[in-house]
Amino acid sequence: MNEKKKIEYYRQSEVVTQFRSRRFQGPAGKWVDETESRQSIQLLGDPGGRCLDLACGQGRLGRKLQQAGWQVVGIDSSGAMLKETRTLRVLGNAFHLPFQTSTFAGVASLRFLFHVDDPDPVFREVSRILVDGGRFVIDPLNWTIRSIFPGVFDGAGGRIHAWPENEMRARGARFNLHLERTEPLFLFPPSVLRFLPLPVVKFLESLAGRIHLTPSRYLALFVKGKAP
DSSP: OOHHHHHHHTTSHHHHHTHHHHHHOHHHHHHHHHHHHHHHHHHHOSOOSEEEEETOTTSHHHHHHHHTTOEEEEEESOHHHHTTOOSEEEEOBTTBOOSOTTOEEEEEOSSOGGGOSOOHHHHHHHHHHEEEEEEEEEOOBSOOHHHHSTTTTGGGTOOOOOOOHHHHHHHHHTTTEEEEEEEEEESSOHHHHTTSOHHHHHHHHTTBTTBOOOOSEEEEEEEETOOO
């Protein structure tokens, strides 16, 4: 399933209706939702004006960014998803953002980049719309079942891609986006965690740093124009 087919997939009414329940159901799913949103907003830093919620879906991150004090604009290629969004929203494509140059202080994106075959166009556009010193937070994958076994999960949105830290550093630097910091997000894939009892999830995630296992997902903070 390529990117064009994925866009069509996330426009299907059944997919939109079941989006939250398939990812954030039950206590463990809610914990995953709250954890990734909270840590992303903390890493983005103090509100500094306009923030783009890139590939915003139904706007779950954007609402929390707005509560944190950002002036949020959400963009997604699925109009059906955008109907659920409560922030200012725009129907558009992450590879050709419909915004003027240097007009955002921040960009945040969850659960998007690992769907992209080539992240360079995304980095290029994010760099273009960010002001100097602007911040960009994303959540790349190191590993997950869907990246290891391509084709098995076509019915769940298709293959996803692992982008390790060194690869992300190099990709960002091509477009004047410098990797300033990374943080582990989930030791194990949320697609597995959401089916487990919450106490088990918290125990497994507490093992981070105590066992030699690369986190499944991590957060990356890029800053425009600031070399490490």
